[in-house]
Amino acid sequence: MARWGRADFQQLKRMQKKMEKLQNGDYEKFCEQAAKELAARLLAKVIRRTPVGIYDQPVNFTTKDGDVVSFTPNTGMMGGTLRRGWTAKTEGEALSGGNTNATAYAESLIVRKTGSTYEIEIINPVNYASYVEFGHRTANHAGWVKGRFMLTISENELDAQAPKILEKKLMKFLGGVFGGD
Numbered sequence: 001m002a003r004w005g006r007a008d009f010q011q012l013k014r015m016q017k018k019m020e021k022l023q024n025g026d027y028e029k030f031c032e033q034a035a036k037e038l039a040a041r042l043l044a045k046v047i048r049r050t051p052v053g054i055y056d057q058p059v060n061f062t063t064k065d066g067d068v069v070s071f072t073p074n075t076g077m078m079g080g081t082l083r084r085g086w087t088a089k090t091e092g093e094a095l096s097g098g099n100t101n102a103t104a105y106a107e108s109l110i111v112r113k114t115g116s117t118y119e120i121e122i123i124n125p126v127n128y129a130s131y132v133e134f135g136h137r138t139a140n141h142a143g144w145v146k147g148r149f150m151l152t153i154s155e156n157e158l159d160a161q162a163p164k165i166l167e168k169k170l171m172k173f174l175g176g177v178f179g180g181d
Helices: 009-049 081-085 091-096 102-108 129-134 150-178
Strands: 059-062 068-071 112-114 117-119 135-137 144-146
Touching: 009 102, 009 117, 009 150, 081 091, 081 129, 129 135, 129 150
Parallel strands: none
Antiparallel strands: 059 068, 112 117, 135 144
8 A cells, every 4th residue: 555645734834825915806906006117207208308398598589680699588487298198187286386206196096907917097287198199290290209209208118127027026026925924
């Protein structure tokens, strides 16, 4: 007759409790935190890439007489609305200064779970954001202003970095769950 060997059932029970802990919500919480961390990283990248309008630059032009005239317009406009828009809920909030902390803003975003996918929606509410992102015709319709693709480039960069970021975060998470008793 064959011998089956010995088994330490206490270790199996401890393993079962750890698996239950993992299944009962720690995993959901981990996924939401990971999604928010990736959103914060994306916001940091896109904010850095977003151009800031400069409204107090001198304007030079030549008159009919051939004289070169230079003046600095006082428009009262402040640059950075588009950049602040990434961490604002409304365009008015972006205009008035708004929140500039990408990490804090990402923490306030709602994570939506669709099947096994976790989603966070990042929107810039400034009305001309898509024109700066993708480009637009000039005012006289005679030319084209190239897009800056600040979000597109940032998304592509993050897509390349995400597996390493998530692997490191997952290893730390699993170490906490299955590490020491």
